[in-house]
Each structure stands twice: as C-alpha cells, then as structure tokens.
Amino acid sequence: MSRVYEALIRANADRASTVITFGGGVIGDMAGFAAASYLRGVALVHVPTTLLAQVDSSIGGKVGVNHALGKNLIGAFYQPHAVVIDPSLLGTLPRREFRAGLYEVIKYGMTSSPALLERVARERKAIFARTPDVLTAVIGESCRIKAEVVAQDEKESGLRRILNFGHTAGHALESVTKYRRYRHGEAVAYGMLVAAALAVGRDALAERDRQALADVIVSLGPLPPVTDVSSAEILGAMRHDKKMVAGRLNFVLPTGIGATTIVDDVTEKEMNKALAQVGFHR
Numbered sequence: 001m002s003r004v005y006e007a008l009i010r011a012n013a014d015r016a017s018t019v020i021t022f023g024g025g026v027i028g029d030m031a032g033f034a035a036a037s038y039l040r041g042v043a044l045v046h047v048p049t050t051l052l053a054q055v056d057s058s059i060g061g062k063v064g065v066n067h068a069l070g071k072n073l074i075g076a077f078y079q080p081h082a083v084v085i086d087p088s089l090l091g092t093l094p095r096r097e098f099r100a101g102l103y104e105v106i107k108y109g110m111t112s113s114p115a116l117l118e119r120v121a122r123e124r125k126a127i128f129a130r131t132p133d134v135l136t137a138v139i140g141e142s143c144r145i146k147a148e149v150v151a152q153d154e155k156e157s158g159l160r161r162i163l164n165f166g167h168t169a170g171h172a173l174e175s176v177t178k179y180r181r182y183r184h185g186e187a188v189a190y191g192m193l194v195a196a197a198l199a200v201g202r203d204a205l206a207e208r209d210r211q212a213l214a215d216v217i218v219s220l221g222p223l224p225p226v227t228d229v230s231s232a233e234i235l236g237a238m239r240h241d242k243k244m245v246a247g248r249l250n251f252v253l254p255t256g257i258g259a260t261t262i263v264d265d266v267t268e269k270e271m272n273k274a275l276a277q278v279g280f281h282r
Contacts, residue, residue, distance in 0.1 A: 018043040018081075024050035024097075025057035025184060029072065032063030036078035044080040049089045051101025052185050055108075055142035058083045060150040060163075066179055069240045072171075077155055085143070087135050095128070099220050100185030102127070103166075105138055106216055107188060108145045111162045114258040116141050121216045162260045165252040166191035169275070172237035173229065182224055189217050190226060190278060192254075197274035198266060199253040209257050231275040231282055235268060 019035040019042060021028045028046050035044040046058040064075020090098065102120065109117025119138065120127065126134040146163065153160040170191030174182060182190075196213050199205035217223070238249060248264040255261050276282065 018045065020045045020047065022047045022049060023053070024048065025053045028053055028058050029063050029075070030065055032078055032080070033065055033075055036063055036076045041078065044078065046080050046083045048083070048085060050093060051090055051098050051139075052104055052183075053101075054085045054087070054090070054139050055101055056104040056146065058085070059143055059146050060160075061154065066175075069175070073240075079154075085139060087130070087132065087139055090135070091130055095221070097183065098128070100183035102220055103185035103189040103192075103217065105142050106213070107163070107165055107192065108142045109216075110192065110213060110254050110257060111165050111252075111260050112145045112149075112258060113141065116145075117212075117216060117257055121219065124219060161250060161262055162252055164250075165254065165260055166195060168238060168241060168249065168251055169194040169234060171241060172234045173226065175237040175240075176229060176233040186223055189223055193217065193278045194271075194274050195251065195253055197277045198251070198270055199255065201270060201273060202253070204253055204255050204261065206256070209254065212257060213254070226279050227281055229280055231272050231280045234275055234280060235271055238271075 019031055019038075021031040021044070023031075025048075028048060032044055032046070035042050046053075048054045048058040058080070061077045061079035062072070062075065063078050064072040067073040102124075105120055106117060109115075109120060116138070119141075123134050123138075127138060149160055149163060166188040168191060170184075170187035170189075173187045173190055174184065193214060196205060196210040200207055200210050241249060249266065250262055250264050251266045252260050252262055272282070
C-alpha cells in the first residue's frame with residue numbers, strides 16, 4: 001500500500017465519521033450513498049481502483065444505488081472530501097474492465113474535447129499498455145473536463161446534463177439485462193452510438209463524425225452483442241429514466257466532435273430506427 005493510502009488511513013483511523021472507499025464505481029456509489037445518509041452526512045474519501053471510477057464516477061458527487069426500475073434511481077449529490085487517483089493501480093485491471101473505462105473517456109472527447117478523442121484513437125496501444133505518462137494524461141484530462149462542468153452545475157440543472165451523453169440508452173440497456181451482462185462503460189458505448197444515429201437522422205450530426213465515433217469505439221475491441229435485446233425493452237426502460245421531466249425525456253445528442261445539444265422531443269419512431277441501426281432487434 002502506498003504512503004498516500006497509509007497516510008489517509010492513519011489520518012482517519014480514529015474518526016468514525018469518515019468513509020474511505022477502495023474500489024470501482026459501484027463500490028464508490030454505494031459507500032458514498034451510505035456516507036451521505038449516515039448521521040445526515042459524514043466525510044467521504046474515494047480511492048478509485050478502476051479506470052472508469054478514476055475518470056468518471058469518483059468525481060462530481062453523484063452517489064446512489066440501482067433499482068429494478070432503473071439505474072441509480074435512489075441516490076443523492078454528495079461531494080467527497082477528497083479523491084486520490086493512482087494510475088499504477090490499473091496495472092492488474094482486466095482488459096475488459098479497462099476498456100469499459102475508456103468508453104467514458106471517449107464520452108468526454110465527444111462532448112468537450114476533439115483532442116482527447118483523437119488522442120485515444122492515436123495512442124490506444126500505449127494506453128492499453130498502461131504507459132504511465134500517456135495514461136496519466138488521459139485520466140487527468142478527463143478529470144479536468146468533468147470537474148469544470150460540475151463546478152458550473154453541481155446539481156445537473158443545465159450544463160452537467162451533457163455528461164449524460166450515451167447514458168440514456170445505456171442505462172436502459174443495463175436495466176433490462178439486470179445489470180449483469182454489460183459493464184457500465186460498454187452500455188454507455190452503445191448509448192453513444194444510438195445518440196449519434198439519432199443525431200444523424202435529424203441532420204444534427206455529420207455522418208463523418210458519427211463514423212469517427214464508431215471507429216474509435218470499434219478500435220478498442222469487441223462489445224458484447226445486443227442482437228437479442230429488443231427495442232421495445234429499451235424504450236420501456238427509458239420511460240423510468242430519472243432524466244424524465246414532465247413526461248418528456250431529455251436526450252443528449254452530439255452535433256459534432258466536442259459539441260452537443262439537449263432535446264426533449266425524440267419520438268418512438270426515431271428511437272426504433274436508431275436502435276435498429278446499432279443492432280437491437282424489433
């Protein structure tokens with residue numbers, strides 16, 4: 001255990017009012033929700049040990065637990081006292097888990113940074129090799145983007161909604177498969193492809209940009225198939241999404257690499273077409 005972790009434990013060992021989490025996104029979300037609830041809130045420190053947790057879930061203060069009706073339907077906004085990220089912890093992370101985290105990095109590239117998306121495409125071999133300087137740069141840029149967005153909109157009333165890119169269909173996919181078949185990042189990858197297909201269908205995104213996104217996702221390795229998951233199941237799960245406002249679903253669509261828009265008028269016909277294009281069956 002590194003000196004940083006030892007110092008954290010020593011500093012908090014005599015305090016019953018501090019929760020320190022070591023683990024991935026699910027552990028952080030669950031322990032964070034417990035920290036937010038116990039005694040109406042105790043100090044929380046995250047030490048994320050997966051790439052997905054390091055670039056996304058440990059930052060921003062969203063904590064919660066899943067429900068049969070939807071992803072993270074029970075939760076809170078609760079900022080950690082500190083987040084300690086050590087890329088060397090990823091050295092033994094299985095390739096599939098590592099790849100799942102990279103899909104969240106791609107999300108940041110599509111919403112906010114063409115340079116980050118291009119870097120993943122250009123340096124994916126070095127990233128998969130866990131080359132320290134390359135991996136640290138990718139993690140650092142992802143954290144910077146998320147922290148800047150959250151600093152401007154902590155409770156997701158406006159700008160922070162762009163971070164839901166890929167999560168609407170992605171959360172639905174996780175829900176209908178009981179959170180057992182797909183890693184969160186894999187579901188988000190499918191969600192991004194669905195959102196991009198929707199955007200192209202509306203002439204809001206150029207086909208070349210949709211193809212660029214698809215190429216980067218495919219270049220990372222195979223995704224578990226969705227051919228036996230029906231569009232009807234996905235649409236049904238979306239109706240329980242926490243992003244529903246007054247009966248209308250807020251949907252983040254890309255308008256270019258590094259740019260998005262939020263709409264609330266996606267029709268069932270559009271969704272069925274986009275889901276079919278990505279590989280879901282009718």
